[in-house]
């Protein structure tokens with residue numbers, strides 16, 4: 902026995918737009934936490950200094966690793982064949 906209440910109460914449609922001045926919410930690229938895009942969030946789009954630093958570190962690290970890898974000849978394994 903289902904009430905016909907659900908289908909008829911469709912009032913929360915598209916009229917809830919500019920009523921509140923809510924900040925834009927972004928998710929921290931590092932941990933996915935919701936970060937309001939406001940001046941107080943000085944680490945945006947990261948949620949904290951930790952996430953910001955960590956991500957930047959990983960970035961630099963990755964780039965460095967790739968660059969180093971390309972320059973490094975992989976001859977150690979081939980050499981051990983003989």
Ligand SMILES: [Zn+2]
Pocket residue numbers: 929930931932933934947948949952
């Ligand atoms: Zn975070």
